[in-house]
Amino acid sequence: MEFDFLSPVDHKIIQYINELSSQHLGSKVAFHTDKDFPDINKLKIAIIGVLENRGAVNYLDEEINLDAIRKELYNLFPGNWQSSIGDLGDILPGNTIEDTFFALQKVASKLIKKGIIPIIIGGSQDLTYPLYRAYDNLEQMVNLVSIDSKFDFGKQEDGISAKSYLSKIILEEPNNLFNFSNIGYQTYFNSQEEIDLIEKLYFDAYRLGDICNNIELAEPTFRDADIVSIDLNAVTSSYSGNLIAFTPNGFDGKEICSLSRYSGISDKVSSFGIFNHNARKEESVLVAQIIWYFIEGVNYRSNEYPFSTKENYLKYIVPLETEELIFYKSNKTGRWWIEINFFAGQHNKLKKNTLLPCSHEEYLAACNNEIPERWWKAQRKNSI
Known part of the structure; x- marks a missing residue:
C-alpha cells in the first residue's frame, strides 16, 4: 500500500535508457514503469524522487523535474557492484506539504524496515523531517548528519521549512534524535545563538575550512550516522553550476563526492537524501555523480559494525x-x-x-x- 504513493518513471526516460548500451548503469537498474514495479525483496538500494519544494527558502511555484538527473546518472558506468538498485519513481506533491511528508515517511519506513537504503532526491531540505520520522517505529535512537552551510534551526513561529526543519526534529515528540552533526557550516550564515545552541545540546559541528583542510575528519561522523542529508547549496556554484542561488564558497565537486562516499561506506547509514536541487541541467551532472559515489560506497561496506565478535x-x-x-x-x-x-x-x-x-x-x-x-x-x- 505504501508504494501506491509512487508514480512511475517517465516513459521518455525509460526510452532513453533502452537506447544505452548494456554496460551503462541504466541497464542494471529495475524501474517502476506504467506496466511493472520492481521486486522490492530483491533490492538493496531504492532511488526515489520527491517533487516537493513548497518548503524552499525562496519558494517559486515551479514544477520540479528530475529527468536530467536520471539521464546523467544512468548514462554513467557502474563499478564492480553487487548491490541491486531500483528506481521506484516519484512522490508527487500532495494537496498540502503535510500530505507529501506523510507519503515519504510511509515509503521510507517500509524500505528501511526491509533493509533497503532509500536515496531521496528532492525537493526542499525540509523533506529531511519525514525521513527522520520514518524511524519512529524502529525502536532506535537516530543520528542525523547534515552537509549544510547553515544549521536550519529557524524560529518556532516560522513553521517547518528548509530553513527551520531541524527545530521541529529537536522539539517534537516522540524524540528519537540522539545526535545531530553538521558538516561544513559557514560561520557568517549562522547566528552566535545558533552556534551556542549546538554546543549546549552537545551536538557536533565542523566548519567548512576545517573539513576542506582535512576531509578525513568527517569520516567517523558518517560512520555513526543513520540519516545523511545534503543541501546542495553547501557546494560552491562554480562546481555545482547553480547560478540561481549563487554560492561563492562551499565544497568543491571532489569534496562533496568524497563525503558522499563516506556516507555510503558507513555500515550504519540507512537513508540518504540530496535536497535543494535547482532543477537546472548543470547541477544535475553533479547530483548524478554524488549518487554514484554513494552507491559505490555502499558496495564497499566492510560490514564490521555492529561487532559480532571482537576477535578481529x-x-x-x-x-x-x-x-x-x-x-x-x-x-x-x-x-x-x-x-x-x-x-x-x-x-x-x-x-x-x-x-x-x-x-x-x-x-x-x-x-x-x-x-x-x-x-x-x-x-x-x-x-x-
Whole structure:
C-alpha cells in the first residue's frame, strides 16, 4: 500500500535508457514503469524522487523535474557492484506539504524496515523531517548528519521549512534524535545563538575550512550516522553550476563526492537524501555523480559494525587521571572506535550501542591525557 504513493518513471526516460548500451548503469537498474514495479525483496538500494519544494527558502511555484538527473546518472558506468538498485519513481506533491511528508515517511519506513537504503532526491531540505520520522517505529535512537552551510534551526513561529526543519526534529515528540552533526557550516550564515545552541545540546559541528583542510575528519561522523542529508547549496556554484542561488564558497565537486562516499561506506547509514536541487541541467551532472559515489560506497561496506565478535580487533586501554578509555582498532580496515558506557535512562535504547566511531588522532590525543570531545559529548548527552 505504501508504494501506491509512487508514480512511475517517465516513459521518455525509460526510452532513453533502452537506447544505452548494456554496460551503462541504466541497464542494471529495475524501474517502476506504467506496466511493472520492481521486486522490492530483491533490492538493496531504492532511488526515489520527491517533487516537493513548497518548503524552499525562496519558494517559486515551479514544477520540479528530475529527468536530467536520471539521464546523467544512468548514462554513467557502474563499478564492480553487487548491490541491486531500483528506481521506484516519484512522490508527487500532495494537496498540502503535510500530505507529501506523510507519503515519504510511509515509503521510507517500509524500505528501511526491509533493509533497503532509500536515496531521496528532492525537493526542499525540509523533506529531511519525514525521513527522520520514518524511524519512529524502529525502536532506535537516530543520528542525523547534515552537509549544510547553515544549521536550519529557524524560529518556532516560522513553521517547518528548509530553513527551520531541524527545530521541529529537536522539539517534537516522540524524540528519537540522539545526535545531530553538521558538516561544513559557514560561520557568517549562522547566528552566535545558533552556534551556542549546538554546543549546549552537545551536538557536533565542523566548519567548512576545517573539513576542506582535512576531509578525513568527517569520516567517523558518517560512520555513526543513520540519516545523511545534503543541501546542495553547501557546494560552491562554480562546481555545482547553480547560478540561481549563487554560492561563492562551499565544497568543491571532489569534496562533496568524497563525503558522499563516506556516507555510503558507513555500515550504519540507512537513508540518504540530496535536497535543494535547482532543477537546472548543470547541477544535475553533479547530483548524478554524488549518487554514484554513494552507491559505490555502499558496495564497499566492510560490514564490521555492529561487532559480532571482537576477535578481529585490537583493544587499547588508555588510563587517564579520572577515566579509563578503551579503544578498538579493526584489523580489517584500520578504523577506530572508542567504548562508551551508557546506562539506563532517557536514552536506554542505546544500551546495546556502546562503541563510538573515532579517529586514530583521537587515540593519540588520549595517550597525551586529552579526553576526546566526541566521547565527552556522548557521555554528557546520556546523562541529561
